[in-house]
Amino acid sequence: MDYPALAAESLTRIGETKPLVHQITNVVVTNDSANLTLGFGALPVMAYAPEEVAEMAALSQALVLNIGTLSAGEIEAMLLAGRAAGDKGVPIVLDPVGAGATRFRTESALRLLAELPIAVLRGNRGEIGALVGSGAVRGVEAVGSEDPRAVAEAARARFGTVVAVTGAVDTVVGPGGTLLVSNGHPLLGRITGSGCMATAAIGIFNAVGDDPTLQTALALGTYGLAAERAAEGNPGPGTFRARLLDEVAALADAGVAGVRVAAG
Amino acid sequence: MDYPALAAESLTRIGETKPLVHQITNVVVTNDSANLTLGFGALPVMAYAPEEVAEMAALSQALVLNIGTLSAGEIEAMLLAGRAAGDKGVPIVLDPVGAGATRFRTESALRLLAELPIAVLRGNRGEIGALVGSGAVRGVEAVGSEDPRAVAEAARARFGTVVAVTGAVDTVVGPGGTLLVSNGHPLLGRITGSGCMATAAIGIFNAVGDDPTLQTALALGTYGLAAERAAEGNPGPGTFRARLLDEVAALADAGVAGVRVAAG
Amino acid sequence: MDYPALAAESLTRIGETKPLVHQITNVVVTNDSANLTLGFGALPVMAYAPEEVAEMAALSQALVLNIGTLSAGEIEAMLLAGRAAGDKGVPIVLDPVGAGATRFRTESALRLLAELPIAVLRGNRGEIGALVGSGAVRGVEAVGSEDPRAVAEAARARFGTVVAVTGAVDTVVGPGGTLLVSNGHPLLGRITGSGCMATAAIGIFNAVGDDPTLQTALALGTYGLAAERAAEGNPGPGTFRARLLDEVAALADAGVAGVRVAAG
Numbered sequence: 001m002d003y004p005a006l007a008a009e010s011l012t013r014i015g016e017t018k019p020l021v022h023q024i025t026n027v028v029v030t031n032d033s034a035n036l037t038l039g040f041g042a043l044p045v046m047a048y049a050p051e052e053v054a055e056m057a058a059l060s061q062a063l064v065l066n067i068g069t070l071s072a073g074e075i076e077a078m079l080l081a082g083r084a085a086g087d088k089g090v091p092i093v094l095d096p097v098g099a100g101a102t103r104f105r106t107e108s109a110l111r112l113l114a115e116l117p118i119a120v121l122r123g124n125r126g127e128i129g130a131l132v133g134s135g136a137v138r139g140v141e142a143v144g145s146e147d148p149r150a151v152a153e154a155a156r157a158r159f160g161t162v163v164a165v166t167g168a169v170d171t172v173v174g175p176g177g178t179l180l181v182s183n184g185h186p187l188l189g190r191i192t193g194s195g196c197m198a199t200a201a202i203g204i205f206n207a208v209g210d211d212p213t214l215q216t217a218l219a220l221g222t223y224g225l226a227a228e229r230a231a232e233g234n235p236g237p238g239t240f241r242a243r244l245l246d247e248v249a250a251l252a253d254a255g256v257a258g259v260r261v262a263a264g
Numbered sequence: 265m266d267y268p269a270l271a272a273e274s275l276t277r278i279g280e281t282k283p284l285v286h287q288i289t290n291v292v293v294t295n296d297s298a299n300l301t302l303g304f305g306a307l308p309v310m311a312y313a314p315e316e317v318a319e320m321a322a323l324s325q326a327l328v329l330n331i332g333t334l335s336a337g338e339i340e341a342m343l344l345a346g347r348a349a350g351d352k353g354v355p356i357v358l359d360p361v362g363a364g365a366t367r368f369r370t371e372s373a374l375r376l377l378a379e380l381p382i383a384v385l386r387g388n389r390g391e392i393g394a395l396v397g398s399g400a401v402r403g404v405e406a407v408g409s410e411d412p413r414a415v416a417e418a419a420r421a422r423f424g425t426v427v428a429v430t431g432a433v434d435t436v437v438g439p440g441g442t443l444l445v446s447n448g449h450p451l452l453g454r455i456t457g458s459g460c461m462a463t464a465a466i467g468i469f470n471a472v473g474d475d476p477t478l479q480t481a482l483a484l485g486t487y488g489l490a491a492e493r494a495a496e497g498n499p500g501p502g503t504f505r506a507r508l509l510d511e512v513a514a515l516a517d518a519g520v521a522g523v524r525v526a527a528g
Numbered sequence: 529m530d531y532p533a534l535a536a537e538s539l540t541r542i543g544e545t546k547p548l549v550h551q552i553t554n555v556v557v558t559n560d561s562a563n564l565t566l567g568f569g570a571l572p573v574m575a576y577a578p579e580e581v582a583e584m585a586a587l588s589q590a591l592v593l594n595i596g597t598l599s600a601g602e603i604e605a606m607l608l609a610g611r612a613a614g615d616k617g618v619p620i621v622l623d624p625v626g627a628g629a630t631r632f633r634t635e636s637a638l639r640l641l642a643e644l645p646i647a648v649l650r651g652n653r654g655e656i657g658a659l660v661g662s663g664a665v666r667g668v669e670a671v672g673s674e675d676p677r678a679v680a681e682a683a684r685a686r687f688g689t690v691v692a693v694t695g696a697v698d699t700v701v702g703p704g705g706t707l708l709v710s711n712g713h714p715l716l717g718r719i720t721g722s723g724c725m726a727t728a729a730i731g732i733f734n735a736v737g738d739d740p741t742l743q744t745a746l747a748l749g750t751y752g753l754a755a756e757r758a759a760e761g762n763p764g765p766g767t768f769r770a771r772l773l774d775e776v777a778a779l780a781d782a783g784v785a786g787v788r789v790a791a792g
Contacts, residue, residue, distance in 0.1 A: 018402075020402050020403045022403075026574070027291050027555050027558050027574070028558045028559050028562050028574050029559065030291050030292050031292050031293065031295060031296065031456060031457070031559060032559065034292050034456035034457075035455060035456050035501065035502070035505070038454055038455065038456055038501065039454070039501060039502075043402060043403045043404075043405050044403065044456065045362065045365065045403030045404055046290070046291070046292050046332070046333055047333065047362070047366070048333055048335065049333075049334055049335045049336065049368055051336065051366075051368040052366035052367070052368035052369065055366045055367065055368070056365065056366050056403075059365070059402070059403075060403075068574070069558075069574055069575065069576055069577075070577055071576065071577045072577065072579065098573065098575070101573065101584065101587070102575070102579075102580035102583045102584050103580070103583065104577055104579040104580035104583070105580065138546075138548050138571060138587070139548045139550075139571045139572065139573030139584075139587075139588075140571075140573055141571055190566055190567070190777060191563060191566065192559060192562035192563050192566055192572065193559070193562075235774065236770075236771070236773060236774020236775065236777050236778055237563065237566065237567060237773050237774065237777050238563070238567075238769070238770035238771060238772065238773025238774045238777075239770050239771070239774050241502070241563070241770070241773070242502035242503050242505070242506050242770050243500070243502060243503070244502065245500060245501050245502030245505070246499065246500020246501065246502045246503050247500065249454060249500050249501050249502075250500055282666075284666050284667045286667075291555050294555050294556050294597075295556050295557065295559060295560065295720060295721070298556050298720035298721075299719060299720050299765065299766070299769070302718055302719065302720055302765065303718070303765060303766075307666060307667045307668075307669050308667065308720065309626065309629065309667030309668055310554070310555070310556050310596070310597055311597065311626070311629075311630070312597055312599065313597075313598055313599045313600065313632055315600065315630075315632040316630035316631070316632035316633065319630045319631065319632070320629065320630050320667075323629070323666070323667075324667075505766070506766035506767050506769070506770055507764070507766060507767070508766065509764060509765050509766030509769070510763065510764020510765065510766045510767050511764065513718060513764050513765050513766075514764055
């Protein structure tokens with residue numbers, strides 16, 4: 001498979017169709033996620049009210065759920081939005097931020113996985129591990145030594161979704177097998193919300209393609225490639241964060257030949 | 265009329281009187297709006313709790329209401345704040361973000377227009393059009409082909425407020441006639457919250473002048489001029505966003521001779 | 529005392545132990561505060577739900593409470609988190625943003641001070657003054673002419689906490705006496721959330737040392753030093769904000785010999 005060519009095709013479709021990506025996400029990353037979505041050429045919409053989330057999700061081409069600053073009311077909104085998305089065949093991506101850190105986060109993520117037709121689950125090895133009983137998390141950071149692939153496969157076996165465990169190498173496990181993505185840069189770990197933005201990218205790419213394993217890997221490769229370019233010259237994290245949005249927006253012009261996806 | 269001179273006078277008054285601008289806005293843009301307000305030389309205060317919004321609004325020189333991530337509780341807070349502002353003669357600016365995308369947004373915007381003495385209503389042609397029955401919106405973006413001026417005039421006829429429909433050219437319709445503002449840059453469309461920041465600018469300028477049509481046009485011209493300067497060299501959107509705040513803060517020194525407002 | 533050497537030791541401990549800093553903060557500054565925490569080498573976690581805040585606070589090495597966009601529900605969460613932190617000996621830092629501007633803010637801050645074992649209280653002279661009956665605040669900005677030291681001493685006498693009144697010179701009053709910090713830069717006053725970030729820094733430093741007066745002064749000196757470096761060349765506030773995060777992350781390499789703390 002020529003993954004860079006497939007990534008380029010997805011980018012072109014995003015720019016041409018401008019998919020609407022409904023995001024119910026945390027208050028830390030909401031601005032960055034919206035800007036990232038615009039940078040990719042898609043349309044972000046952040047909507048949280050139970051009065052409107054079903055209507056908005058049904059109009060969208062992807063739904064991104066992120067539990068980073070979850071509340072009980074927000075879970076209800078996620079369930080309403082997720083059911084509407086499911087009814088319309090809109091792909092749902094879940095980011096279980098901080099699962100394993102508190103019971104509330106773990107149980108909320110498990111509830112969303114049980115009640116909604118999640119297409120893709122993305123987290124670090126600690127978060128995904130916590131959902132299958134093996135992860136260690138401090139706050140929102142993985143601190144254990146789980147094997148990412150074992151964690152991803154266990155989560156796929158349990159939940160039936162495509163599972164992406166991101167880290168130095170991203171592992172994507174789905175019905176078509178396993179894909180490994182080796183794009184990215186350590187500076188991503190120095191800014192808040194870099195995982196949440198990866199999840200948003202996954203939502204965007206799944207809005208324009210039917211194979212969620214592939215689209216997830218392409219999203220992570222493309223986002224990681226932009227991060228590599230933003231990291232050139234080794235800027236500080238504040239400058240890197242601004243440049244990351246620059247480089248995402250420049251992907252269509254700069255090309256995605258550097259996307260490194262391989263069958264695992 | 266020498267609009268650049270009037271813009272300069274308003275900027276000077278903002279810097280001298282440091283008006284307090286109470287903003288009940290969405291979680292996506294709150295940081296950018298606060299920084300924009302400081303950049304203009306005014307004082308932002310973001311306050312949402314029903315226990316305090318009336319008190320805060322009554323102490324302020326302008327009140328900005330933005331429904332971008334609205335909840336039922338926030339509508340109540342907006343009504344409390346708006347009534348207090350109305351009692352004190354504090355100008356209220358409303359941004360009906362995403363009106364037309366969901367019934368909740370459209371109906372909430374109409375309720376605020378019906379119950380509060382809104383001075384200025386600002387949105388894109390899709391949002392304002394939706395409030396008068398003609399607009400098309402996807403998420404928070406206008407996608408139809410409404411004529412901005414017709415939309416603005418219809419909204420003015422229906423709601424009695426000054427109406428600003430922003431786009432490539434901004435149309436401001438009020439009791440003194442119509443003003444057209446041709447400042448701005450396409451990069452504004454590449455960052456989230458650029459419309460919300462325009463609304464914040466309108467609030468700031470209406471805090472220091474009594475003619476809301478004029479002050480709205482001056483705000484849009486001045487903000488658009490800063491955007492033009494920030495766009496020099498065609499930076500990516502992440503860098504543009506930071507530079508936009510730089511250029512707003514530099515307006516007093518760099519001057520506003522480039523403000524382009526004309527009677528329409 | 530060799531304060532720069534002590535600041536360097538604290539920075540090293542932060543980098544080695546990666547303290548988890550639980551923050552219940554306002555929606556304006558949450559992204560900046562999380563990035564600042566990462567920049568210092570600590571781990572931020574933003575968690576607000578009553579279902580999880582006690583568990584998260586008990587796992588943390590510091591708890592930061594900030595009332596900048598307070599709601600009634602958030603006060604309850606702060607009380608739950610604060611009691612759990614108190615039970616575990618986790619230091620609590622309180623930022624009474626906007627105290628004095630509305631009764632709700634003043635009374636909420638006083639309630640938190642009365643019911644929780646706050647270690648450090650940080651605000652501007654207006655906010656801290658308002659808590660002891662003498663401050664003047666517009667929105668979230670001090671506008672009176674209170675003497676910072678008198679205000680700090682009055683607050684220490686009343687609440688028994690370490691008190692930091694920040695301004696051109698920061699005054700820290702605690703059981704070990706008074707420390708004055710003369711780092712910082714006027715550009716901090718041009719960006720929103722600079723005070724809130726100072727409070728986050730205080731939380732981070734108190735996670736790695738037992739003397740809250742000293743750790744608070746070191747935090748303010750180190751943060752202020754990063755601001756001085758970020759301000760070199762007199763950038764606009766948007767660029768300054770990004771560079772501030774760069775310079776915080778660079779402190780470990782660039783050194784902290786420029787920290788200026790003195791007994792007062």
